Amino acid sequence: MxxxxxxxxxxxxxxxxxxxxxxxxxxxxxxxxxxxxxxxxxxxxxxxxxxxxxxxxxxxxxxxxxxxxxxxxxxxxxxxxxxxxxxxxxxCEGRECNVKDMDECRQAAEMLARFHSVSSIEDSFSGGSMSHPAHVEFEKHNKELRRVRKYLKERSQKTDFEICLMKNYDYFFNLALQITEELRFYQNKMENRFVCHGDYQHHNIIICDDGMHLINFEKCVFDSPVRDLYLFMRKLLEKSGWVQNVGFELVNSYEKVRPMEKEEYLQLYYRLAYPEKFWKIANFYYNSGKAWIPGKNLEKLCKVTDQEKDKREFLDRFKLRYSLCPAEM
Missing domain, CATH: 3.30.200.20 (Phosphorylase Kinase; domain 1)
Structure with missing residues (x-):
């Protein structure tokens, strides 16, 4: 600037x-x-x-x-x-929400619920964009993953990162296809007459003398409130290694202020189940220079693969806890 x-x-x-x-x-x-x-x-x-x-x-x-x-x-x-x-x-003068402080994170989940409680918008409120349904976003990601696989197969000399990416590619790509296909048959029957913050994460939650403040609304968009809750939960679950209590405490804190409906649990499950972090790493690699691949990329990829077992265990418990039966899945 x-x-x-x-x-x-x-x-x-x-x-x-x-x-x-x-x-x-x-x-x-x-x-x-x-x-x-x-x-x-x-x-x-x-x-x-x-x-x-x-x-x-x-x-x-x-x-x-x-x-x-x-x-x-x-x-x-x-x-x-x-x-x-x-x-x-x-x-506002202050500091970012501390992702290692669960008390602050619970307060942030409650603040998100309060925001959603007042962000329902009547028809006269115009000018905002409507986000694509989650399965449409996933389909776009899947196309990008296909391009990555095609590119990798044509590479003769592969780096350690590329070898690791290929080794884990089939598992995460097949999972992405499965989640997308399931979600395609599950349509949100509620109108998205809420405005989501669009980037609800600790960087935009500021702790000031008079309490928590929410900033940077540039990505606000019409969508289900689950969009914001999912992003906040995924960030904290990844940082914690998918510790189950972290996820459930955030949902409980949110629900104390704004109870969720059954279809919102389903949306949250599918968003969490989709391997978005793997897609982000693969897509960033594809769109960046290949002459030198930062070692950090391999660290992030290894972290995703190492956390997958704990993530699946969390999702299985999530289904049981909120009674998401196979007929609804």
């Missing part, structure tokens, strides 16, 4: 006392408090949708979220001479 963009702050009814660099942004000390100035890469319509969502949930009592400030022309975005758009938002 270039410092020239700071001059655009003159387009706002604020007095900037000083600025300093943050992570991918510029922080501004003003009489209204600390604000954050950053480049905006989405569509203009999405900014309008995002602002409307934030306004709506604050009106419904969910107040610990960021806000977008409008410029003197009452626009949410300000454009530089080179065509780049920038956005000015409120900022």
């Amino acid at each position: 270039n410092d020239r963009s700071v001059s655009l702050l003159e387009n706002y009814d604020i007095e900037v006392l000083r600025t300093w660099r943050g992570r991918g942004a510029i922080l501004c000390e003003t009489k209204q408090g600390t604000l954050i100035w950053k480049e905006y890469t989405g569509h203009k319509e999405k900014a309008v949708f995002q602002d409307a969502l934030l306004t709506t949930i604050r009106q419904r009592g969910f107040g610990n979220v960021e806000g977008i400030l409008k410029n003197k022309e009452q626009e949410l975005l300000t454009q530089d001479q080179d065509g780049t758009f920038y956005v000015l938002k409120t900022y």
